[in-house]
Amino acid sequence: xxxxxxxxxxxxxxxxxxxxxxxxxxxxxxxxxxxxxxxxxxxxxxxxxxxxxxxxxxxxx
Amino acid sequence: xxxxxxxxxxxxxxxxxxxxxxxxxxxxxxxxxxxxxxxxxxxxxxxxxxxxxxxxxxxxxxxxxxxxxxxxxxxxxxxxxxxxxxxxxxxxxxxxxxxxxxxxxxxxxxxxxxxxxxxxxxxxxxxxxxxxxxxxxxxxxxxxxxxxxxxxxxxxxxxxxxxxxxxxxxxxxxxxxxxxxxxxxxxxxxxxxxxxxxxxxxxxxxxxxxxxxxxxxxxxxxxxxxxxxxxxxxxxxxxxxxx
Numbered sequence: 001x002x003x004x005x006x007x008x009x010x011x012x013x014x015x016x017x018x019x020x021x022x023x024x025x026x027x028x029x030x031x032x033x034x035x036x037x038x039x040x041x042x043x044x045x046x047x048x049x050x051x052x053x054x055x056x057x058x059x060x061x
Numbered sequence: 062x063x064x065x066x067x068x069x070x071x072x073x074x075x076x077x078x079x080x081x082x083x084x085x086x087x088x089x090x091x092x093x094x095x096x097x098x099x100x101x102x103x104x105x106x107x108x109x110x111x112x113x114x115x116x117x118x119x120x121x122x123x124x125x126x127x128x129x130x131x132x133x134x135x136x137x138x139x140x141x142x143x144x145x146x147x148x149x150x151x152x153x154x155x156x157x158x159x160x161x162x163x164x165x166x167x168x169x170x171x172x173x174x175x176x177x178x179x180x181x182x183x184x185x186x187x188x189x190x191x192x193x194x195x196x197x198x199x200x201x202x203x204x205x206x207x208x209x210x211x212x213x214x215x216x217x218x219x220x221x222x223x224x225x226x227x228x229x230x231x232x233x234x235x236x237x238x239x240x241x242x243x244x245x246x247x248x249x250x251x252x253x254x255x256x257x258x259x260x261x262x263x264x265x266x267x268x269x270x271x272x273x274x275x276x277x278x279x280x281x282x283x284x285x286x287x288x289x290x291x292x293x294x295x296x297x298x299x300x301x302x303x304x
Contacts, residue, residue, distance in 0.1 A: 015111035015175040022114040022171040026121070026164055030274070033160050037281050044288045051295045058302045 080284070083277045090270040097263045114172045116263055119246060120271040122165035122190075126228050127275065128158025129197065129221075136221035139214065145290075148214040151221055153282035155200050157275060162194045177241060185234035186242035193231055196224035 077085075098116045105112035135151035138144070169187065170180050181187065200220045207213030235242050245251045246264070256264065 015109050018111045018171050018175050019113055022111075022168045023117065025167050025171065026117055029160065029164055029167070034278065034281060037278075037285050041281075041285050041288055044285070044292050048288070048292050048295055051292070051299060055295060055299055055302070058299070060302065 080277065080280045083273060083280065087270070087273040087277050090266075090273055094263075094267050094270045097266060101259065102263050103257065103259060108176060111172060111175050114168055115260075116267045118165060118168040118172060119264060120267045121161050121168065123247065123268065124271045124275050125158050125161035125165055125193070126232070127272070128154045128161055128279075129193070129225055129228050131279075132158060132197075132200070132221040133225040136218035139218045140222075145214075148218070149283055149286045150279075151218065152204065152214075152286060153279045155197055155217075155221060156282055157278045159194070159197045159201065160278070161275070162190065162197065166190060166194060182241060184240050184242055185238040186231065186240055189227060189231040189234045193224075193227045196220070196227055200224060 094116070098113050102113060102116065104110055131154040132151045135147045135154060139147035139151060166187075169190075173182070174180050200217055203220055204213040204217040207216055232245065234240065235244055244255065246255050247268075
């Protein structure tokens, strides 16, 4: 009986959800980070061009 | 990932930037890596399919060591030369390193559940890795909470140099202390017959892929920092004109 239990828990197919979870989490974190960096880069560039316009219109003292 | 912004103009011709080239190479290498992991790598007779996590878990863990080694060197260089470029390099590498060590912990936890029948155990490798994670999260916090950017850079450099002491401790933890964690498969303490030939080749390929991924992530983060600094300068100029 114990052999049967061990066999069923160690069958290659029995731990597939863990394999899926490990790869899914890896992709979500890696691409999530890259997405965050790219989005922030885009926002900052927009802010720079907005402020640059204001700066160009502000007379120097 | 390639965009018109990332193309460098030269004499009417457009050449993709180094970052774009790196992104394309990394993307292609990653797809091939996934093919090798799922279609070519043999299924482990004892551990089953979940053993394939190994081809991500081990290179990711080694990449975190590489990232913190870069932090160590760049921090030393910053303290000697006080050049902001070294600080930017250390900062980018530390942030990417934290991402990698977080992933190493999470993939390890997920792998441990079906193999060790527990999500977490306070054994030496896991504990020292968690300490490594805490050290570099502290590195990022020290930088954020410092009164000025230059002081933050100095404090962070000190943490980056001292914190690196934990990296060899993490590596040697499975050698120095009896542990449930497997022995090293790469480095000076790895046994020559610890891996099947195909598995070793796929692991090596995964390493190379993640080195490219690491370089790409660091470049992205350094570019963001350059933009943050440009924004800081323009805000400063605006404040001065407003006074």
